[in-house]
Amino acid sequence: MATNGSSSGAAVWAILRKECRSEWRTRYGLNAALLFSVTTLTVVSFAVGRLSDRTDLLSAMLWVVLLFAALASLSHAFVREVEGRTMTMLRLVASPTAIALGKLLFNLLFLVVLELVTVPLFLVLMGGPPPRWGPFLAVLALGSFALGTSSTLVGAVIAQTRGRGALFAGVSFPILLPVLAAAVSGTRAQWQGGAVGADLRLLASLGLALLGASLLLYDHLWED
Amino acid sequence: MSAAPAASPTLAVALEAEDLRHRYGRRVGLERVSFSLAGPGAVAITGPNGSGKTTLLRLIAGLLRPTEGRTRLRVGDAEVPPAERRRWIGLATPDLAFYEELSVAENLSFAAEARGLAAPAQAVAETLERVELAVRGADRVAALSSGMKQRLRLAFALLHRPAVLLLDEAGSHLDEAGRRLVNRVVAAARREALVLIATNDERETGLGDQRIELRGRGLGDPA
Secondary structure, X not given: XXXXXXXXXXXXXXXXXXXXXXXHHHOOOHHHHHHHHHHHHHHHHHHHOOOXXXXXXXXXXXXXXXXXXXXXXXXXXXXXXXXXXXXXXXXXXXXHHHHHHXXXXXXXXXXXXXXXXXXXXXXXXXXXXXXXXXXXXXXXXXXXXXXXXXHHHHHHHHOOOOOHHHHHHHHHHHHHHHHHHHHHHHHHXXXXXXXXXXXXXXXXXXXXXXXXHHHHHHHHHOOO | OOOOOOOOOOXXXXXXXXXXXEEEOOEEEEEEEEEEXXXXXXXXXXXXXXXXXXXXXXXXXXXOOOOEEEEEEEEOOEEEOHHHHXXXXXXXXXXXXXXXXXXXXXXXXXXXXXXXXXXXXHHHXXXXXXXXXXXXXXXXXHHOOHHHHHHHHXXXXXXXXXXXXXXXXXXXXXXXHHHHHHHHHHHHHOOOOEXXXXXXXXXXXXXXXXXXXXXXXXXXXXX
């Protein structure tokens, strides 16, 4: 059996490519996420008009739209493997950690694509004031990182449980709440001219803590 | 008929089970079993439905953690812990499913790349030839018949030329040509690997030099 000597990295890369190919073929998550964000922003824009002077409301709304648009797909990364009975195949070709890292990278890439469409549309339709691009993009990046790690971890934990829908809501709530609170606070601060350093540190800490917990947990998640 | 890929260096394989037992909740998946096997060679595992043939293969593959007892696998001079067994073990089992939206070749390429094989494209091409599935390589898995999916399971198990090949009901869904293919695959693999064939089909049990008969009560009886 000849291997290229770095099978963990190869496995993560292979899983990321497989996820992208599967998503491209099925459009399982991206179409639904984009439909949600475009529809929501259009409807709210028609209903309440532009909210240029309500940066507190804009900040909350941006993250609520991103959360709900992305969550269904992010949390189903592992559920799809269980329901499609492909988890056995995955476990036979890669370690649990490699599987989870591949899924996490795909989820982060998914968020980037979603945000590339949603954020410009949001700024145009909702009439958000021009952001301070450095702080704004930093909050967006670290918020997405924390959102991606948390939903990937929770998705992995609940994938093989019964009643996973209810469990996902219950487990996600205490994890997502501080992530969203910090992301909304940072987004509002950059629009109001305040400092975003504390929010960025909190988002980075949450993301790294969740990533660390994930790396410790993944090897034990799928032992029957 | 297609030839097996060039032989890899054959390593001595030793597989032991010590007082191995497994439960699924309150149900017994595998009654206590102990054995010691050496490879290359072929061994048939028989027993009534629910006696634990599939469970035993999953325990050996490291997909399940035993409730009691343990398995030990040595390949060459090295002991292989359960978490690392996927590198050395090929498993074809009826519950092995593939990505239906991807083609046959894409599924195998993914497996080869994830396993870190040095030449994944070559491994995929050779293995598809070996199971006589090359002409369907570009077809999506969703378009395959159950017999063709079974050939794909065999290809998946053979892809990395494992030191231990675990075949669970290898002939299921296969026609006579497919069963002859299984015979050829086992005949070739047993020269360089330890092959375990879990079956109740006499045509397959005859492929083993030895037989392990599981004497569980069958049908997953409560403990």
